[in-house]
Amino acid sequence: MKWATRPGVHVDRAACAWLIRRFIDPDAEFVFPADLAAIPAGATPFDMRGAALGHHQGRCSFETALEAFGLDDDPALEEIGHIIHEADLADERCDAPAAAGLDVLIRGLTLTSESDHDTLAITSRLFDGLYEHTRRQLMTGRPPA
């Protein structure tokens, strides 16, 4: 399937792309049109103004996507949702100290990436690691050493 989001991906879009490819559509193909009108036919938009998979009821697109995809019963993904929320919105709704670091790392990464595909290739590894770390922490109640 094709999935569309705005170019110049940052934390919320990178996290959504990771979620889609890992849990929903392993063969996902991502395109980066500048606005909703330029989305190719059949592509599902995310983290764009006017998209169902966007910011709604004060939540970031990743949190909206968790619910839309029925993944909101995974506590590790829920926890990652809090981190993405704070990294993207910084409205202090969630306690997520990792958010500030993640925001800086991905902003820096986009400065040196050759393309949005290049950014997503790296962030997908980052989110794999964050997911594993979060899962283990929830299992043992302690951050993994």
Next chain:
Amino acid sequence: MNQADDWVLLAYRLPRVPSTPRSAVWRKLKRLGVAQLGDGLVALPADPRTREQLEWIAEEVTDHGGEATLWLGRPLDTNASSVVVGRMTAAVAAEYEAVAAEAAAMRTADAAARRRAVARLRRELHRIQGRDFFTCPQGEAARRAVETLAAADTAGART
């Protein structure tokens, strides 16, 4: 950025009732540090981040039955835009000064209270920095005041 050339503008209208979405939107705009240019018209220096921030607020406005449009604009009257920049800078400077004053006042407090104050004031500085678009000089003074307070602690015995 010392003087913004391009601004991103949000023109919005929300029903007067219910008032909760109106005040929620206004609180978010305040946190972003917008310049209010008129009733339902706010602006921020344009960059990809501010543009996205206002886009999502526009979405929130339409989600609540309001109308919102986003514009990119450039002031034709540089004097008027200096007034706007001056107003934004003064607001941020006052926030920094409050932090610096509080850090100075806490120097005589006991160690536990000082440590709590350092943590809180650092967070507060981080928040203010997010809306300090013109690198207001009071920011450096406020950071120094907070770090001086922190140093007073680490110089003493650790518990």
